Amino acid sequence: MAVYTDISEDELVAFLGEYPVGTLLSYKGIAEGTENSNFLLHTSDSAFILTLYERRVETSDLPFFLGLMEHLSQKGISCPLPVKRNDGELIGQIAGRPAALITFLEGMWMRNPTVQHCRQVGEALAQMHIAAEDFPLQRQNALSPEGWGRLWDGCRNRADEVMPGLAKEAGKDFDEIVGQWPSDLPSGVIHADLFPDNVFFLNGKLSGVIDFYFACNDLLAYDIATCLNAWCFEKDASYNLTKGAALLAGYQSVRPLQDAELEALPLLCRGSAIRFMLTRLYDWLTIPDGPLIKKRDPLEYLRRMRFHRQIRSASEYGVGLA
Template identity: 40%
Template sequence: MSVFTTVSEADLQPFLKRYALGTLVELKGIAAGVTNTNYFVTTTHGRYVLTLFETLMADELDYYVKLMAHLAHHGIAVAAPIANFDDQYVDELNGRPTLLVNCLPGVVVDHPNAGQCGEVGEMLAQMHLAANSYSGHMDNPRGPHWWTHTAAEVYGFMPAEEAAQLHDEVLFQAEWSRNALPRGVIHADLFRDNVLMNGDHVGGFIDFYYACNDTLLYDVAITLNDWCVTGNGDIDPERARAFLAAYQSVRPLTDSERTAWPAMLRAAALRFWVSRLFDFHKPASGEMTFAKDPGHFQRVLLCHRQRTDFWL
């Protein structure tokens, strides 16, 4: 994520003495995203990712950190948290709650192929099943209530026609119920930049700090909307079919999920259109931050509203 809080080598060296990770070799900021501060930390023992949380407090991290440990325990490719000598995952650095995790193999793939999309779909389904036994619970803080109230904060910044489109979609989403759909733990932000691909296989899922309990289908829609999208906001059908077939080879969708699928694709696009509008018009301050294009998910949403083939 972006660097909001500066960490120097002088800051980090005494911090690392609380861990069995050796001595510092290199510290490098990660300039992507909009929420937390991330650094690559290379030591004499290996390479790690250091996260400083800019909005979450230490007592709010329990759900996410224990979820990551739970998934790693069940063989899901995630960055496992590392405990310090006091057996605590969450530490503190420069006044921020801090976490160290293993650096997973692989790289972010900007232009995935159908096979890679299938690998992500299969691992996402396995993650959903593995999380069934996780005892933590966190209601989605960015669900329909959030996007309704956040949209109201940005209407005034938008051209009238676009504000009307946004308002119309918020009303549409309020008119149907998700209560009958299977629920569980979801990643809620499984974009390409939150997956490391080790060749054509998943090296790991990262950045679980939007994870929560919600409808599993919503997670599927969020992931497909990024992994299978084209430059104009449409969805590549070959990648979409590969992704969905692989997901369903592990966890077949129910009849109620199939019925809800077109509306859920729109809900997933709406959520990120709203968040990007808010970040664009009301940005947080940071040293290496950038706001992503809100129009991208507006285009994704408009394509979903017009489509008739949903790849199932």
């Protein structure tokens, strides 16, 4: 939950004076997102999300993130549309922080996604990959193998505090994964964080995708690997083959995967699992505890790493089953 920076009505009215959005009726800090401060605004025209970008976001990345949302929206992808200021800019400033106003998307994220949700997520992911093909800006993935290496260096000495043996087990995996990491697969703009809380549904239909603040250029199939990790494991850490098959079939109904992508899928899944294990581990070891802090368990992703380690081919994820 996240409101790191509070804002006053005076500041907000002044900020909104630069936008063609009617008059302010209310604003509430919302408990979503972990990196930025987010407010839900009602104006006489509509509802909006105001995001204040906090320290962990590089200001120089904002044109990529906001431009991508605009680009995807223009291509018919249902995602928030950044509202242009009267001077044409997408980025304003409030309370000393860069900030953007984006349209509010109705819809709910699924705490308990079903097979049908997984299929639609696969379709939407492929649609985004295609829609972003001609997006002109580029952004390196800060959480590619090189970035994992920095995280791992920062916490491998303390990993065993979380679970005895973790340093050795994850270290071996890390070396294997990074050593074999592919570079010759189709690449493009990926969402890179398409977890259930970033996908909205209304009446069972996918109604929107949000939170493009990890989006970057990377291997397209790596985005699928992240979705398999995020959507297709049950709370007991077991892989739900039916959900995986549906997600993959949904994706391939829009953009069929090349053989090389399918062959690489187990390794990409391992890489995605270690990426989330590492960011969670890093937060676990460095963020102080508190009663309202819900730190996510890195071991959830260690269990995924173990699962993927024993996979021999993409068919074990359900390719071709649905």
